[in-house]
Amino acid sequence: xxxxxxxxxxxxxxxxxxxxxxxxxxxxxxxxxxxxxxxxxxxxxxxxxxxxxxxxxxxxxxxxxxxxxxxxxxxxxxxxxxxxxxxxxxxxxxxxxxxxxxxxxxxxxxxxxxxxxxxxxxx
Numbered sequence: 001x002x003x004x005x006x007x008x009x010x011x012x013x014x015x016x017x018x019x020x021x022x023x024x025x026x027x028x029x030x031x032x033x034x035x036x037x038x039x040x041x042x043x044x045x046x047x048x049x050x051x052x053x054x055x056x057x058x059x060x061x062x063x064x065x066x067x068x069x070x071x072x073x074x075x076x077x078x079x080x081x082x083x084x085x086x087x088x089x090x091x092x093x094x095x096x097x098x099x100x101x102x103x104x105x106x107x108x109x110x111x112x113x114x115x116x117x118x119x120x121x122x123x
Contacts, residue, residue: 013067016078016114020060020067023085023111027057030092030104049091053104056088060111067118078118085112 031053034046063081066074089108095101 008070012114012117016111016118017064017067019107019111019114020064020081023107024057024060024064026104026107027053027060027088030100031057033100049094052084052088052091056084056108059084063115075119078115082112082115085109085115 031050034050034053059077059081063077065071066077071077085108089105089112092101092105092108
């Protein structure tokens with residue numbers, strides 16, 4: 001069952017799309033930032049964190065698409081997105097002395113909260 005974006009888009013849905021878009025952007029920018037640091041900083045933990053950022057960014061994109069398309073799987077996608085954003089934020093927060101990592105964590109936390117609120121909409 002497909003709903004048209006312009007016909008039934010709620011403010012909560014739009015807020016979730018916006019949060020997902022920002023989180024996607026921040027994860028991609030932070031991955032590029034991490035790659036630019038390179039050298040000794042590029043250890044196994046950093047590679048794992050960058051992989052989490054990539055996965056989070058991809059999930060945010062999928063979540064936006066599900067919401068905009070009115071997918072029947074929107075709620076489940078939002079819940080998975082929230083879990084991935086939480087994991088990514090925790091990973092970024094481990095480098096608390098780096099402003100870029102903390103900005104990424106903040107975007108992930110905001111997206112997590114917005115995606116979780118989507119569950120309440122359908123409850």
